[in-house]
Amino acid sequence: MNYPAQPLIDNHGRIIDYIRIAVTDRCNLRCYYCMPEEGIDYVPRDHLLHYEEIERIVRILAAMGVKKVRITGGEPFIRRDIIHLMESITRTPGIEALHITTNGTVTKNYIPQLQAMGVKGVNLSLDTLDRERFLKITRRDMLDEVLGTMHALVDANIPVKINMVVLGGINDDEIVTMARLAEKHPVDVRYIEEMPFNGGGHAQQTTWRDHHFIAERLRSEFPGLTLIPSEKSSTATNYGIHGFQGRLGIIPAFSRTFCGSCNRIRLTPEGVFKTCLYDRGMFNIRDVMRSGASDDQLADTIREAVGHRATNGFEAERQAMQFPYLDNSRESMSTIGG
Numbered sequence: 001m002n003y004p005a006q007p008l009i010d011n012h013g014r015i016i017d018y019i020r021i022a023v024t025d026r027c028n029l030r031c032y033y034c035m036p037e038e039g040i041d042y043v044p045r046d047h048l049l050h051y052e053e054i055e056r057i058v059r060i061l062a063a064m065g066v067k068k069v070r071i072t073g074g075e076p077f078i079r080r081d082i083i084h085l086m087e088s089i090t091r092t093p094g095i096e097a098l099h100i101t102t103n104g105t106v107t108k109n110y111i112p113q114l115q116a117m118g119v120k121g122v123n124l125s126l127d128t129l130d131r132e133r134f135l136k137i138t139r140r141d142m143l144d145e146v147l148g149t150m151h152a153l154v155d156a157n158i159p160v161k162i163n164m165v166v167l168g169g170i171n172d173d174e175i176v177t178m179a180r181l182a183e184k185h186p187v188d189v190r191y192i193e194e195m196p197f198n199g200g201g202h203a204q205q206t207t208w209r210d211h212h213f214i215a216e217r218l219r220s221e222f223p224g225l226t227l228i229p230s231e232k233s234s235t236a237t238n239y240g241i242h243g244f245q246g247r248l249g250i251i252p253a254f255s256r257t258f259c260g261s262c263n264r265i266r267l268t269p270e271g272v273f274k275t276c277l278y279d280r281g282m283f284n285i286r287d288v289m290r291s292g293a294s295d296d297q298l299a300d301t302i303r304e305a306v307g308h309r310a311t312n313g314f315e316a317e318r319q320a321m322q323f324p325y326l327d328n329s330r331e332s333m334s335t336i337g338g
Contacts, residue, residue, distance in 0.1 A: 022266070023073060026078055032136075101122075271289075282305035
């Protein structure tokens with residue numbers, strides 16, 4: 001590949017410098033809002049991107065100006081030797097930040113290695129602090145493991161963001177309770193609107209809670225809630241409260257109010273390249289690589305896809321709906337990349 005490449009800019013003038021890579025669609029939880037109780041049909045292992053292929057993609061994208069990588073899943077830490085991939089990514093010239101999204105159930109033992117490689121932050125999925133409710137939502141009794149991971153990450157001085165999917169009638173009464181985590185610990189608590197990617201397990205909540213509901217609930221409990229300026233590309237509206245060690249954030253993932261400044265692209269476990277969470281995928285980069293494409297050809301294919309990006313998530317969804325076989329609720333967030 002000819003270095004340096006031109007920056008990666010979409011057809012709406014947005015600079016792309018962040019990729020989220022789902023390394024597996026497998027997960028040891030069965031979260032209500034992500035998949036049905038019986039699970040989903042997992043991608044055959046030989047269809048997954050190999051680590052060497054992921055490393056190659058990251059290297060090409062880094063030459064095109066991508067600086068931030070997030071490793072997600074499924075649950076990334078259940079894929080064998082994932083630490084070696086993470087270490088390789090942190091050594092890639094041009095990559096400035098590696099972040100991880102995890103459910104925290106099997107993460108704790110890896111924290112010394114994450115600390116050593118300089119991971120910039122961990123997003124920890126946690127939707128309740130009640131053990132029985134945790135079991136109801138995730139269909140697994142592993143709350144203690146997740147909390148143990150949270151405390152160990154804090155002790156290791158790795159920045160932590162707690163991601164709570166707000167489910168109407170299920171955990172929306174814990175919005176304030178979860179906020180108290182940011183009062184007692186140096187963590188950010190972020191509230192995420194439920195999205196329709198649940199693997200066909202259920203219809204979206206009839207008592208769906210949007211970002212307005214969440215904000216009003218927080219303001220009613222914390223009159224001192226103060227808006228904090230955020231990076232232009234941030235998906236969250238962030239708030240501070242006097243006396244809190246951490247911050248609060250609200251992510252309008254279904255309302256999609258942040259699309260105009262989106263700087264990210266996605267890669268699914270089997271190599272589907274997505275320019276939007278709500279699109280159906282632009283092409284399969286695994287197949288292009290395995291057909292013998294050079295680095296320059298891969299870069300051109302990526303640039304072509306980014307050059308046909310939807311204006312926002314609503315447009316991407318409308319375009320996807322032109323394909324009758326597609327039903328977003330049949331997709332699981334674990335196959336897209338959390």
